[in-house]
Amino acid sequence: MIEKVIIAEDQEFANLSVQRTMEELQIRQTDYVFYCDDALQKIKIAKGKQEPYDLLITDLYFEEDGTAQKIAGGFDLIKLAREVQPDLPILILSAESRPATIDMLFKQFAINGYVRKARHDAKELKSAVEKLAKGESYYPQALSQMVKQVNTYEFSDFDINIIKLISQGYQQKEISEYLKKHNIRPSSLSTIEKRLNQIREELGFSKNEQLVLFCKEMGIL
Amino acid sequence: MIEKVIIAEDQEFANLSVQRTMEELQIRQTDYVFYCDDALQKIKIAKGKQEPYDLLITDLYFEEDGTAQKIAGGFDLIKLAREVQPDLPILILSAESRPATIDMLFKQFAINGYVRKARHDAKELKSAVEKLAKGESYYPQALSQMVKQVNTYEFSDFDINIIKLISQGYQQKEISEYLKKHNIRPSSLSTIEKRLNQIREELGFSKNEQLVLFCKEMGIL
DNA sequence: GATCCACTTACGGGTTACCGTAAAAAAATG
């Protein structure tokens, strides 16, 4: 049973609407904050008082607005909240639509549900909370297709490293030097060339410009 | 005086909250739709009945969901709505944060207000509607600084053309051929090289990979 | 330690991109 919920969402509109949805679901206590720092603090205090939250609903991306915050965004908040209260169910509410990111949240962060800010987000949130109340997790129906459709190329850390450096203006020779300096192996120019060639071929690209754009869209850069 | 408002917003949460804000502002009649097509139709009908809307509040980006829609997004909706009812005040409500885009909306589309989906969007929307009621336009305070800060490089159509082709995997020789075929001038390889060189220098980039990413972030690609 | 295997590196030739200079063409000016 979910009785005590905390909402972390910086957009006032979204925050208000989620509050309202919680009312409709007859949640006993709903707290809401506009900053990640406040959310974590409330979770800590509630835990300390032996009155822990039953659910954290949080956005992924929070806007900076001058007020100095320790926790930058939803990703960090999830990690830290789990340290404080490992069993806390977490539901993400975000406009993020890249399957790779959402998939990563389930696999790496073990979130319990994901609702996209999209056409039927209010209805979806209700279903999601009801599912979580039963101890199940909520995986948006649309997503299961997307993940299958999605270009399934897996970038290794090494790949990402190279592509990042390229997108910063390094030339391949310099990347090789950079890798040697940081004791990352492999590091030869030849290997860099080969990897890039392989990646491009696998994705059907002819130029690195396409590749960096693709990575940007995938959320890798 | 604003008495009759139409809201075009596909996110249910946002749509609901805007409706609520309109109630708080004691707007006599508030209609809301989740598709651009519906918005335009309602505007047409209202105009036909001699009961035109006093305000259109619309998002910029609408999600596709299988239902075939003629109007793709906010940009087209604005254009078409203005054709039907040229004096209709338009207020954009969007998460879009790129100053270039927002600036363009004011200058090219002559919108009357812009409220970003961000920390105090509900409060901002209220102020904005009140301003529009007085016949003034609402320009977010944060934006006036951003526009000044923004990298003020102006891309010509020609520049954008080249960069688009590069980002699609064309090599420079092919771009030259492409331009010749489409009777776009200038078209020589030499000019293409020079322009790219100039753009890169002006923006402090050394490689085209940086440039395409920059353009992506600026909303040019 | 010998053999195999996968991976990494070195090297070389071909292509494309880079960048300067100078000629040619087009546009602007008087």
Added chain:
DNA sequence: CATTTTTTTACGGTAACCCGTAAGTGGATC
């Protein structure tokens, strides 16, 4: 219409990138 100015193009040398082949390296297995 001649002249100046700007823009576009052609050309050439250098550097970076592309891509294949061959040599080298390191780890696993027996």
